[in-house]
Amino acid sequence: MARNRESSRDLYDRALSVMPGGVNSSVRATQPYPTFVRKGDGAHVIDHDGNRYLDYVMGYGPLLLGHDMPERVSAAVQRAASEGPMYGAPTEVEVDLAEFVVRHVPSVEMVRFVNSGTEATVSAVRLARGYTGRNKIVVMQGGYHGAQESTLVEGDPDHPRPSTSGIPPAFARETLPVPFNDERALREVFEAHGDDIACVLTEPILGNTGIVAPETGYHETIRELCDDHGALYVLDEVITGFRVGGPGCAQGKLGVTPDLTTFGKIVGGGFPVGAIGGRAEVVEEFSPSGDVFQSGTFSGHPVTMAAGLATLRYCAENDVYGHVNDLGERLREGLAEVVADREPGYTVVGTDSMFKLIFSRSDAPTQDDPCSGGCTQDPSCARYAACPKTGGDVDDAETQRWERLFRPFMEEQGILLPANQFESQFVSYAHTEADVEETLEAYKAFFE
Numbered sequence: 001m002a003r004n005r006e007s008s009r010d011l012y013d014r015a016l017s018v019m020p021g022g023v024n025s026s027v028r029a030t031q032p033y034p035t036f037v038r039k040g041d042g043a044h045v046i047d048h049d050g051n052r053y054l055d056y057v058m059g060y061g062p063l064l065l066g067h068d069m070p071e072r073v074s075a076a077v078q079r080a081a082s083e084g085p086m087y088g089a090p091t092e093v094e095v096d097l098a099e100f101v102v103r104h105v106p107s108v109e110m111v112r113f114v115n116s117g118t119e120a121t122v123s124a125v126r127l128a129r130g131y132t133g134r135n136k137i138v139v140m141q142g143g144y145h146g147a148q149e150s151t152l153v154e155g156d157p158d159h160p161r162p163s164t165s166g167i168p169p170a171f172a173r174e175t176l177p178v179p180f181n182d183e184r185a186l187r188e189v190f191e192a193h194g195d196d197i198a199c200v201l202t203e204p205i206l207g208n209t210g211i212v213a214p215e216t217g218y219h220e221t222i223r224e225l226c227d228d229h230g231a232l233y234v235l236d237e238v239i240t241g242f243r244v245g246g247p248g249c250a251q252g253k254l255g256v257t258p259d260l261t262t263f264g265k266i267v268g269g270g271f272p273v274g275a276i277g278g279r280a281e282v283v284e285e286f287s288p289s290g291d292v293f294q295s296g297t298f299s300g301h302p303v304t305m306a307a308g309l310a311t312l313r314y315c316a317e318n319d320v321y322g323h324v325n326d327l328g329e330r331l332r333e334g335l336a337e338v339v340a341d342r343e344p345g346y347t348v349v350g351t352d353s354m355f356k357l358i359f360s361r362s363d364a365p366t367q368d369d370p371c372s373g374g375c376t377q378d379p380s381c382a383r384y385a386a387c388p389k390t391g392g393d394v395d396d397a398e399t400q401r402w403e404r405l406f407r408p409f410m411e412e413q414g415i416l417l418p419a420n421q422f423e424s425q426f427v428s429y430a431h432t433e434a435d436v437e438e439t440l441e442a443y444k445a446f447f448e
């Protein structure tokens with residue numbers, strides 16, 4: 001029998017008359033109407049009709065520990081809130097969290113906290129432009145850096161255009177989108193515009209486009225081209241920061257050293273946050289030490305800082321990364337087994353505690369011996385030629401089947417997934433092996 005979701009429908013009805021599209025972030029408007037969450041419980045959420053769902057949305061990434069704050073995190077949050085929500089003056093906890101980030105992420109010598117990942121990437125782009133005195137930025141087609149003017153751009157370097165209305169085409173002309181994993185395109189864009197490029201801004205892995213892993217050497221090429229042309233290499237670790245690669249972040253795992261890194265999500269322990277970190281010489285260009293204006297009423301908010309610090313310390317002192325990464329691996333391996341006979345064209349992607357099954361359209365030759373634990377762009381893998389390498393490859397996949405049939409099916413099974421196949425799924429410290437087995441059974445049932 002179908003779950004009763006009447007309260008969610010009624011709430012959506014009310015929301016539609018007072019909020020555009022009934023939501024405060026577009027991706028939440030799932031079909032036919034969103035599940036309105038009443039509360040979280042470990043790895044689960046409970047909706048307004050009392051339905052319980054195993055959750056892989058996890059707030060779109062911030063909730064590495066799941067929905068329940070450990071006692072210490074909760075105590076730190078309560079204390080910060082009870083002492084007065086915020087001051088507009090510096091506090092000790094900002095320094096503590098900045099020191100934690102600097103200690104664990106070798107490329108980061110200084111950090112400025114802001115309130116969202118979007119604000120972080122907006123500020124990083126402004127900083128790169130101010131520092132270099134140049135205007136153009138290179139981004140990846142299908143990459144995502146939040147709802148900001150400089151990166152909501154599609155097309156190619158010769159024909160960049162805004163990807164949404166409301167952005168002047170003249171802004172888009174300063175952005176050069178290239179395909180991820182395409183070294184040749186990168187070299188060409190530097191040959192044509194090298195003296196005008198302020199930075200390359202990219203995620204370490206495309207985390208908002210089905211999770212696309214970089215080819216070996218791709219980030220090194222970005223680093224080298226930036227150095228050769230006096231541009232900055234800006235790594236957007238809003239999703240991957242303090243998740244992929246543990247406290248050293250994805251850059252540690254990949255072994256690359258960006259000039260600037262943007263953070264968000266986990267570094268605020270579930271509260272609104274963003275941060276820009278990097279070489280001191282560059283970050284000090286921010287006002288008031290430098291000439292690039294940057295400011296914010298809520299920046300370094302004490303409750304967020306307390307939550308972020310307590311969360312990161314908890315992760316460092318417990319086997320959080322071991323647990324979530326093991327479960328992530330089990331999910332990816334299990335999914336590869338599920339689709340081996342049923343949908344051999346589909347691709348399992350992800351790393352650490354991120355996972356996804358892409359409904360690829362390609363006639364992938366075989367599922368025999370795929371990269372163990374998710375696509376790693378291994379040229380010796382039998383599926384190498386067929387696995388997604390760019391945002392376009394994911395775009396070409398069976399998005400409608402995913403969105404209209406698969407996601408609602410999973411919801412009915414009591415498993416909550418993001419709105420579309422582009423968004424990553426996240427394992428938290430609260431997930432268990434039993435949850436993973438239940439999840440694999442539900443995937444299996446869809447393809448039966």
Ligand SMILES: Cc1ncc(COP(=O)(O)O)c(C=O)c1O
Pocket residue numbers: 060116117118119121144145146147203207208236237238239264265273
């Ligand atoms: C890589 C990346 N950068 C930036 C952002 C924007 O962050 P926020 O939604 O906090 O503004 C996101 C959000 O998902 C992201 O994944």
